[in-house]
Amino acid sequence: MDQATAADLVIAGIGGAAGGTYHHVNLEGVSRIGGPVRARTFKGNGLMRLGGSLTVDEMETNGDLKVGGGLQMGTMKHDGLLEMDGGLRGENCTLSGVIGIKGDCELRNFTVEGSLTISGFLSAEHVELALQGQTRVKKIGVKSLVVRKAGSGVWSKLAGGVIPKLRAELQTSVIDGDFIDLEYTTADVVRGAIVIIGEGCSIGRVEYREGLTVHPGATVGMEVKTGE
Structure with a gap:
């Protein structure tokens, strides 16, 4: 699936989602994503847990982020705790x-x-x-x-x-x-x-x-x- 035609992923509060290809990802609160993620933009605040790798063009996050694999990006800005398994x-x-x-x-x-x-x-x-x-x-x-x-x-x-x-x-x-x-x-x-x-x-x-x-x-x- 092409990122430009993919759906957006929005989590506000406490929530979870499967891995996959998304256009925009916006996470607020406590978020858990079960597998690898590909997206054009990835923005988040709070506690964020990814069960696999992350591939993204633009990324800006604040808080506690753990990526269960590698991370490939164009630009990235993060403020807080960051742990990566790859x-x-x-x-x-x-x-x-x-x-x-x-x-x-x-x-x-x-x-x-x-x-x-x-x-x-x-x-x-x-x-x-x-x-x-x-x-x-x-x-x-x-x-x-x-x-x-x-x-x-x-x-x-x-x-x-x-x-x-x-x-x-x-x-x-x-x-x-x-x-x-x-x-x-x-x-x-x-x-x-x-x-x-x-x-x-x-x-x-x-x-x-x-x-x-x-x-x-x-x-x-x-x-x-x-x-x-």
């Missing part, structure tokens, strides 16, 4: 809150404020992370990456305040990119053309092609300038 693929993605993704992420632009866990690889052109809690990513490959410690806010209290030991920090094994600007990051290896190692970083080995700056408050085990 990977995340798409163009432009903005997330705020506490996010857990069990698969790989392949994106063009990725902006996150809060606490993020990615069990697989993060591959993107441009990534901006504003840390409000402990963030873990297996490996990162990007054109540009900027990592900052965000100011205190509601998600900072949820992610870091409830469990004080989980301080705002990015933990990963390898970061590979062109422009890399880090704060509060722990990594085994960082490779890039221009690399800035800022405050609160602990890096085992830095390989840079064009330029390297290291903050006095950072620790770098080894610095290596590679090919011209």
Whole structure:
């Protein structure tokens, strides 16, 4: 069924539906969808549970969302809790809150404020992370990456305040990119053309092609300038 000719799915209050192909999906309240969903637009507020994957052109949600599979989208904005049993693929993605993704992420632009866990690889052109809690990513490959410690806010209290030991920090094994600007990051290896190692970083080995700056408050085990 073509998305343009499919019916809309609207749930208000407490309700459920089967998976399928829809034109517009609008969820308000407590919603449960039993299987994979394809839609042109997906909007929701509240508690949302999807029993399978989600494929959507445009998506904007707030609240507590769990996707029982992978998520593929054109543009996405989510504020709240997000848990995914699969990977995340798409163009432009903005997330705020506490996010857990069990698969790989392949994106063009990725902006996150809060606490993020990615069990697989993060591959993107441009990534901006504003840390409000402990963030873990297996490996990162990007054109540009900027990592900052965000100011205190509601998600900072949820992610870091409830469990004080989980301080705002990015933990990963390898970061590979062109422009890399880090704060509060722990990594085994960082490779890039221009690399800035800022405050609160602990890096085992830095390989840079064009330029390297290291903050006095950072620790770098080894610095290596590679090919011209």
